[in-house]
Amino acid sequence: MYFKFTFCPIILLLWASLSFAQNVNVVIHGAASIAKTDDNFVCVTLDWWPAEKCDYNQCPWGKAGILNLDLRYGALINAIKAFNPLRIKVGGSLQDNVVYKVGEVSSCPNFMKREDGLFGFSQGCLSMERWDQLNRFFNHTGVKLTFGLNALFGRNESQTEKGLWIGDWQPQNTRDFMQYTISKGYKVDSYEFGNQLSGSGMGAKVDAKQYGKDVIVLKNLVKELYAHPETQPKALGPGGFYEEKWFNTFLEVSGQGIVDGLTHHIYNLGPGDDPNMMNKILDPSYLNQVSQTYKGVSDVVNKFRPQLGAWVSESGGALNGGSKDVSRTFADGFWYLDQMGMASTYDQKVFCRQALIGGNYGLLNATTFVPNPDYYGALLWHRLMGSTVLAVTKESDPNLRVYAHCAKKKPGVSLIFINLSKDRSFNITLSNAKPGDAGKPNYEFVGKQTREEYHLRALTGDIKDDIVCLNDVPMVQTDSEDIPAMDPKLVDASTPISIAAQSIAYVTIRDFEAPACV
Numbered sequence: 001m002y003f004k005f006t007f008c009p010i011i012l013l014l015w016a017s018l019s020f021a022q023n024v025n026v027v028i029h030g031a032a033s034i035a036k037t038d039d040n041f042v043c044v045t046l047d048w049w050p051a052e053k054c055d056y057n058q059c060p061w062g063k064a065g066i067l068n069l070d071l072r073y074g075a076l077i078n079a080i081k082a083f084n085p086l087r088i089k090v091g092g093s094l095q096d097n098v099v100y101k102v103g104e105v106s107s108c109p110n111f112m113k114r115e116d117g118l119f120g121f122s123q124g125c126l127s128m129e130r131w132d133q134l135n136r137f138f139n140h141t142g143v144k145l146t147f148g149l150n151a152l153f154g155r156n157e158s159q160t161e162k163g164l165w166i167g168d169w170q171p172q173n174t175r176d177f178m179q180y181t182i183s184k185g186y187k188v189d190s191y192e193f194g195n196q197l198s199g200s201g202m203g204a205k206v207d208a209k210q211y212g213k214d215v216i217v218l219k220n221l222v223k224e225l226y227a228h229p230e231t232q233p234k235a236l237g238p239g240g241f242y243e244e245k246w247f248n249t250f251l252e253v254s255g256q257g258i259v260d261g262l263t264h265h266i267y268n269l270g271p272g273d274d275p276n277m278m279n280k281i282l283d284p285s286y287l288n289q290v291s292q293t294y295k296g297v298s299d300v301v302n303k304f305r306p307q308l309g310a311w312v313s314e315s316g317g318a319l320n321g322g323s324k325d326v327s328r329t330f331a332d333g334f335w336y337l338d339q340m341g342m343a344s345t346y347d348q349k350v351f352c353r354q355a356l357i358g359g360n361y362g363l364l365n366a367t368t369f370v371p372n373p374d375y376y377g378a379l380l381w382h383r384l385m386g387s388t389v390l391a392v393t394k395e396s397d398p399n400l401r402v403y404a405h406c407a408k409k410k411p412g413v414s415l416i417f418i419n420l421s422k423d424r425s426f427n428i429t430l431s432n433a434k435p436g437d438a439g440k441p442n443y444e445f446v447g448k449q450t451r452e453e454y455h456l457r458a459l460t461g462d463i464k465d466d467i468v469c470l471n472d473v474p475m476v477q478t479d480s481e482d483i484p485a486m487d488p489k490l491v492d493a494s495t496p497i498s499i500a501a502q503s504i505a506y507v508t509i510r511d512f513e514a515p516a517c518v
Contacts, residue, residue: 021425022397023496027442028404028413029391030514031435035347037389037405038308040087040144041340042382043352044363045314047092048124050111055320056273064358064366066090067110067130071137075369075481076357080141082483083382087189088138089313089352091148091239093119095195096204098150101127103176118152119203128180135186144189146313146352148239149174151194151214152204165197165204169214171221178225190234192263192313193218198250199243208246211238212253219258234260239313241265242293244300251304261308261349264297266290266315269335272323272360278464281326281335282420284398290339294346301347309349315339316354322361330373330458330465332361333504337377338418341403344389353378371483373456373468376475380454380486380506384414388516393433400426400499406517412510413517417499427496432513447493447511454488454506455499463502 049061050068063069070076080086094111097118101108108125117123138145154170157163181188193215196202206214219235226232235258238250242264251259268290269280280286297310316322317335326332340351353374357364363375388406390413401418408414419426431442458465459474468475471489478484488508491497499505 020423021427023427023429024394024396024400025429025431026402026415027393027431027433028415028512028514029393029433030413030512030516031433033388033516034391035345035389036349037344037387038349039387040085041344041350041385041387042083042378043087043089043146043350044356045089045091045352045354047355047358048094048098048111049092049358050121052111052113053321056324058324060321060324060360060366061358062366064355064362066134067124067126069357071133073369075477076364077141078477078482079364079369079371079375080143080356082379085142085144087144087146087350087352088356089146089148089192090134091146091192091195091314092354093195093203094121094124095148096150096152096197097121098124098126099153100131100173100177101125102180103173105173105176131180132184135184139187145187146190146192146236147188148192148195149218151197151206151211155206157204163201163203163205165206166210168210169217171217174218175221175225178221182225188233190236190261191218191222192236192239194237194239196240196265198238198240199246201240208249209253212250215250215254216258234308236261236263236308236311236313239263239265242297244296247297247300248303251300256304259306261311262297262301262304262306263311263313264293266293266312266339267317267319268293269317269323270319272318272320272327274318274323277318277323277326278331281331284401284420287335287338287342291342291346294343294348297348298346309347311350311352312343312348313350313352314354315352316359316361318361321359324360325464327359327361328365328372328466329463330456330468331463333374333377333456334418334420336374337381337416337504338401340381341401341416341418344403344405345391370477371475372466376468376470376486377456377504379483380456381416384408384454384506384508385416386414386517390514390516396426397421397424399424406514407508407510411517412508413512413514414506414508417497417505417507419499419501419503421501423501425501426499428499429496430509430512435515445512447509449493449511450490451493451497451510452488452508453491453497454486456504457500458502
């Protein structure tokens with residue numbers, strides 16, 4: 001149990017009074033949406049890594065992997081239940097090295113360190129006993145499940161090109177696994193085919209034409225085994241880094257109607273041991289660079305039109321377990337929440353954070369299950385930001401990042417403000433864009449109802465803190481390991497929205513008239 005700090009507001013109010021305040025007008029274009037997300041946009045992953053997974057002279061996974069995670073902890077259960085529901089993707093680097101102990105597979109080895117193995121590990125195994133445990137847990141906590149399949153089963157590594165795996169995918173083990181899953185009545189929302197096998201790959205790769213042929217086999221298998229279209233899991237892929245030529249080729253081979261969702265990964269902060277990590281996170285021009293990836297993926301979606309659009313099916317910011325000095329801190333939210341805002345404007349339907357637990361980038365501490373600051377930012381997004389995305393414009397310091405959606409609970413709009421500046425706060429007024437005529441002045445919005453504000457700040461004012469304050473209340477679990485109340489501050493609508501230096505705020509305005517939100 002954490003000590004209930006009371007000095008959070010004192011420090012931050014003093015800091016805010018010393019910072020320079022800039023007046024900014026933000027224009028919300030509420031006449032029409034610019035994109036749509038899935039209702040369960042916020043997603044997290046559970047990974048296969050064993051405790052022996054180490055990077056940068058540290059081993060941060062502990063017992064947080066799929067095979068050894070203790071599913072009985074109340075803190076873990078409550079953290080998931082708070083989303084009601086939470087989308088979880090089971091997968092990761094080792095998924096293409098996992099066999100399922102069912103059907104003809106009788107041996108079930110554990111992952112072992114092996115120099116010549118994929119990512120330095122031998123083959124691992126998912127027993128049906130563990131699969132039963134996981135599904136009881138998913139059912140109890142209300143998880144919406146995506147399962148990452150082994151897409152290398154039956155292939156062999158090329159003798160002439162390192163990392164290239166050749167030959168046809170052999171689906172028998174997956175067939176047996178799906179049949180067992182169906183026989184037990186377990187619900188799977190979607191299957192993702194392989195992990196980071198696209199383009200140059202990560203550890204392993206598959207030729208785009210071969211992948212396109214094999215994903216047809218997967219789709220036909222799903223259609224055969226799941227007879228009813230309304231309960232048929234979707235087929236996702238390729239779950240790797242975007243490379244334009246590779247993505248186009250595999251989709252041309254597979255054709256329309258095969259891949260339901262186009263999935264890709266984002267790790268735009270680079271290696272987890274980069275000493276410049278904090279500077280990257282606080283640099284708006286650096287954060288903007290990844291928009292080219294989102295645009296590229298969006299263009300491919302517009303060309304081939306998969307039913308579920310594009311998903312970011314894994315994003316941890318920093319590679320190889322994240323940054324031990326940054327990923328667990330309040331500062332990481334500047335990257336994470338900005339990425340979700342940016343991705344949503346490019347019509348990315350789902351954004352999966354690596355990981356729920358494990359490594360340095362887990363939303364929960366891998367040992368104590370205590371939520372890190374990004375957990376609370378993600379939960380507020382899930383509760384407040386609806387699926388309809390609105391355009392916003394402003395003329396101001398680029399350190400102020402703003403994204404707007406229709407409110408999840410109607411009526412109104414919800415916005416997120418991210419202030420990267422260390423010494424500048426912002427006083428924000430809103431305008432409603434005049435529809436149909438860019439030459440006419442915008443309507444100044446003057447609210448008549450109180451607005452709902454959720455201000456997130458680092459506990460002591462140091463963004464490297466691992467405790468976040470919501471409206472000046474430190475966010476710590478209750479004695480019963482429940483997530484604390486996350487109530488808004490009700491503010492007079494006639495006053496500007498005040499965003500303190502290096503803080504994040506969600507704001508919901510119930511009487512903002514946006515036709516796209518009706």
